[in-house]
Amino acid sequence: MNYYSTNHHSPAATLQEAVVRGLAPDRGLYMPEHIHPLPSDFYDGIDRLSLPDIACRVADAFFGDDIPQDTLHELVRDTLSFDIPLVPVTGRIHSLELFHGPTLAFKDVGARFMARLLGYFIRREGAGEVNVLVATSGDTGSAVANGFLGVEGIRVYVLYPKGKVSEIQEKQFTTLGRNITALEVDGTFDDCQALVKDAFMDGELNARLRLTSANSINVARFLPQSFYYFHAYAQLKREGRVDNVVVCVPSGNFGNLTAGLFAARMGLPVGRFIAANNRNDIFYQYLRTGVYSPRPSIATIANAMDVGAPSNFARILDLYGNNHAAICADISGATYTDEQIADTVRTTWQQHHYLLDPHGACGFRALQEGLREGETGIFLETAHPAKFKDTVEHIIGQPVDIPDKLRAFMQGTRRSVPMSKDFPAFKDYLLRQ
Numbered sequence: 001m002n003y004y005s006t007n008h009h010s011p012a013a014t015l016q017e018a019v020v021r022g023l024a025p026d027r028g029l030y031m032p033e034h035i036h037p038l039p040s041d042f043y044d045g046i047d048r049l050s051l052p053d054i055a056c057r058v059a060d061a062f063f064g065d066d067i068p069q070d071t072l073h074e075l076v077r078d079t080l081s082f083d084i085p086l087v088p089v090t091g092r093i094h095s096l097e098l099f100h101g102p103t104l105a106f107k108d109v110g111a112r113f114m115a116r117l118l119g120y121f122i123r124r125e126g127a128g129e130v131n132v133l134v135a136t137s138g139d140t141g142s143a144v145a146n147g148f149l150g151v152e153g154i155r156v157y158v159l160y161p162k163g164k165v166s167e168i169q170e171k172q173f174t175t176l177g178r179n180i181t182a183l184e185v186d187g188t189f190d191d192c193q194a195l196v197k198d199a200f201m202d203g204e205l206n207a208r209l210r211l212t213s214a215n216s217i218n219v220a221r222f223l224p225q226s227f228y229y230f231h232a233y234a235q236l237k238r239e240g241r242v243d244n245v246v247v248c249v250p251s252g253n254f255g256n257l258t259a260g261l262f263a264a265r266m267g268l269p270v271g272r273f274i275a276a277n278n279r280n281d282i283f284y285q286y287l288r289t290g291v292y293s294p295r296p297s298i299a300t301i302a303n304a305m306d307v308g309a310p311s312n313f314a315r316i317l318d319l320y321g322n323n324h325a326a327i328c329a330d331i332s333g334a335t336y337t338d339e340q341i342a343d344t345v346r347t348t349w350q351q352h353h354y355l356l357d358p359h360g361a362c363g364f365r366a367l368q369e370g371l372r373e374g375e376t377g378i379f380l381e382t383a384h385p386a387k388f389k390d391t392v393e394h395i396i397g398q399p400v401d402i403p404d405k406l407r408a409f410m411q412g413t414r415r416s417v418p419m420s421k422d423f424p425a426f427k428d429y430l431l432r433q
Helices: 015-021 040-044 051-063 069-079 107-125 139-148 167-174 189-201 203-208 219-238 255-265 282-289 313-319 324-330 338-352 358-370 385-396 404-410 423-431
Strands: 003-005 030-032 086-088 093-097 130-135 154-161 180-185 211-213 245-250 272-277 331-335 376-381 417-419
Touching: 003 015, 015 107, 015 211, 015 219, 030 219, 030 313, 051 069, 051 219, 069 107, 069 219, 086 219, 093 219, 093 358, 107 130, 107 139, 107 154, 107 219, 130 139, 130 189, 139 154, 139 167, 139 180, 154 167, 154 189, 167 180, 167 385, 167 404, 180 189, 189 211, 189 423, 203 423, 219 245, 219 255, 219 376, 245 255, 245 358, 255 272, 255 313, 272 282, 272 358, 282 313, 282 324, 282 331, 324 331, 331 358, 338 358, 338 385, 358 376, 358 385, 417 423
Parallel strands: 093 376, 130 154, 130 211, 154 180, 180 417, 245 272, 245 376, 272 331
Antiparallel strands: 003 030, 086 093
């Protein structure tokens, strides 16, 4: 299958070209030329399939034209070496716990798959070193760094905003060493993301280095995130509760929501989606007004959603032919302050003894407020609450247990390179490596 740019000014690319480039030459994001619906018998029997089995069927629809099936299935099964359970919080609202992977965040799925796919392409091509640039507001950096750790032929540069990620998140990508370098940018996540995009457009850099991105702008990062939407539906079907399903997605850069929309286009029976924002409510305002107005991001306690110019908005627009009414028909929005997020974490813990992280709290609250009669809600619990230990402990007034996986990261020595938010300094650094 070929991939086209959302800006429609670049030639079509193969899967390998799209993955290795990350961003199209015209600064657009790659989209698959076709979205293949899955047959009805797949949905009829989905409740009898495991997560890896489901993911292999979905991966065939996306990538089966470009990779031998046995190789593709091996990559998928190696990626999904952990469970993604659907846990009831109330009678009508379920949490899809996406924090059981190596770095305890949903991005383990996309990052691990992309690392394996890119490694496969490098081995097949016999090419030289590839440099992966990734901007992070929290969990992307740790998931990508750990997914690519030790992969031969790949160097990873993680750009993160100074003082704007939690200590545990920072330790997960600054303590690894080897082929992972952490760059501490004196700015916001949007500044980090701008540096990555500018690097892709710089002729001298691209003439001397092979660059790609592991943010959700890369098709190999966001498309595999559709796997767990199908798995959530399968778990609901086992309970006989698949009528009128609503999925609420805590949203920052909108790769996760876009993956869910792709799943729906493949026939997944989701009635509608809710995009839950923190105070960075650019998409919420777009739904209300039809005007997209990116602005500088605002720091919140749900820091992974602190995005003022969400890249994947371009994919949503493209998917719907720039039709505001059609987007609003499938997606509604919600936005919450830090005080509302904290209140949701506290009351959910007190009333249901379920501990939310600040991002999942946005999703849960939106379902509490927006679920209609006869609907069943799923929200994405995108990271383990211990990754935001200080924030969550302050909210609930008691200690949060730290899983062993996180404790291991905390024992490492933090190593990072201070970096200006000005592109010439970043470019000079890359050229000297």
